Amino acid sequence: MAWVTAAMLTSLVVLALVGPLVWGASADRPDPSAVLQGPSAAHPFGTDNLGRDLLARVLTATRSSLFLALAAVLLGATGGVLLGASTAVVGLRARRLLSGLINLLLAFPALLVAMFLAVVFGAGAGGAVLALAVAGVPGFARLAQTLAAGVAGTDHLAAGRVLGLRRHRLLWRHVLPNIAEPLLLSTTTAAGTALVALSGLSFLGLGVQPPGYDWGQLLNQGLTRIYAAPLPALAPGLAIVYAALTFQLLGEVLAGSVARRGPATRTPAPTLAPSGPAEDGLVLQVEDLHVELPTPDGTIRPVRGVSLALRPGEIVGLVGESGSGKSLTAFAIADLLPPGARVSRRTLRLLGVDLAALTPKERDHHLATGLAVIFQNPASALNPSLRVATQLTETARAHRGASRAQAASEASDALRRVALPPALLRSRPHQLSGGQRQRVMIASGLMVRPGLIIADEPTTALDVTVQRQIIRLMSDIRRDTSAAILFISHDVALVGEFCERVLVMYAGTIVEALPADRLTAGTRHPYTRALVESVPDLTADRDRPLPTVPGTPPDLLSPAPGCPFAPRCPRRQDRCAEEAPPLEDLDAVHRVACWNPVPVAAEVVAL
Structure with missing residues (x-):
């Protein structure tokens, strides 16, 4: 499929580049003696109402048809991707507004929007391209929004925020590169859809206007003779199908190559160097x-x-x-x-x-x-x-x-x-x-x-x-x-x-603050003592289960009054269920929040 797609894509590129140079003159030269002729050796696809060769016009129209379709899809993709991906870097209120806007735009069928806007912008190539671009924005925006949502919660984006990067830099450096592949694949396949839609607008008289022409307009002109001479109508239609199929196959091939991409190799390392002075006061x-x-x-x-x-x-x-x-x-x-x-x-x-x-x-x-x-x-x-x-x-x-x-x-x-x-x-x-x-x-x-x-x-x-x-x-x-x-x-x-120092947290509060060298035998809060005793020891009896902290943490939605550790605490008193203990000094370096601290002399398991 890759080789076939490459051959088809190459043929389109070559025709777009050399078509107007080779066949442009004969495509625009009228011949009153050959008006509305059927297929012949001189004119394989026949001629139009001015005697111009239809094969030459179909080949020459490759450039304008492809260029306009690609312009429409690139404009639509750019606007849609920026709109959708921005939801990953803006604030909550702006994100809701952008999501609502995207949902609103998706409520209208893209082709109907394109036809309406083509009338608003005015019939012509420029109006048709703008109409298709605007109509394509919601689809790309929804895709980019969905992909960006997977990046929004990542640590590297949070790290970018820690670095104080502006939103446009977060978007450009940290969001778009991580969603680029699926967006490029979608853009490739959307180019075929845009080509068909643009040809449809030209067929309806809303796209390219005479004396310019593209495949859609040639299809419109040949349709009036389809029963007498079907080839003048079929030729531009086949060209549209061929180009649209090429873009669809290209998307499939690119998606397959991405899926088959293998991992890369690893590299090793060692040595260390010093830096920077100390600062005074509290950090x-x-x-x-x-x-x-x-x-x-x-x-x-x-x-x-x-x-x-x-x-x-x-x-x-x-x-x-x-x-x-x-x-x-x-x-x-x-x-x-x-x-x-x-x-x-x-x-x-x-x-x-x-x-x-x-x-x-x-x-x-x-x-x-x-x-x-x-x-x-x-x-x-x-x-x-x-x-x-x-x-x-x-x-x-x-x-x-x-x-x-x-x-x-x-x-x-x-x-x-x-x-x-x-x-x-x-x-x-x-x-x-x-x-x-x-x-x-x-x-x-x-x-x-x-x-x-x-x-x-x-x-x-x-x-x-x-x-x-x-x-x-x-x-x-x-x-x-x-x-x-x-x-x-x-x-x-x-x-x-x-x-050097340890702060012990439980249920959102600090329950003990002590020097690290007191963790082994100097902890005073029952929760800290239970954490220390749950650390495995090489001398522990392997036939007995490891010690654990009994019970479960409190429900943060409906916290009970008093000490949050009281339901799990073996030293709880009546006061513990009524009043939360403050974090008080035991000495100059040790603080504990407990109404009934563990005595220092209590036996503990050494770390």
């Missing part, structure tokens, strides 16, 4: 942070009254079960919450700057240059359609005005800092291993020289050996750059080994 200060999310069943409050602070070079762990609000806390700090989420806080300062006092543009720039986020899944956090070099240099070029060469040099240094060779800049994410992708994510964050790195479970998808490498790498980066690290994880053992 991050958050007080009384609340997050509300609307759901079909009501509003939930997954983060309630969270307060935390990080100093330069400090590593703070944020632990808790899934759904405890760890990632939402980080996303609220980075301004990455989904549309519709409501955030309130008493204080939110990053690098000494109050984010509430900044304009949206200033806040985006400050977050993009002062903060880096390492997402849980590097495979989705990196844009699969862009090379590593493009994704690393984007920030430096967008926010510091660096030249292409300067940004490329900084990207090479960033890769060396995370023990990857600069040769990987030419690779795409799918060519890298999981550990290499995570290192690229860290290198991308280092390009902005951040004061704060938020690592959202960066080792979850990696094997144990690579986990250790990533942890060691982040420790080295913290030492070399003095960046503070907020390390989010549900692995208590890993947090105890890697972090």
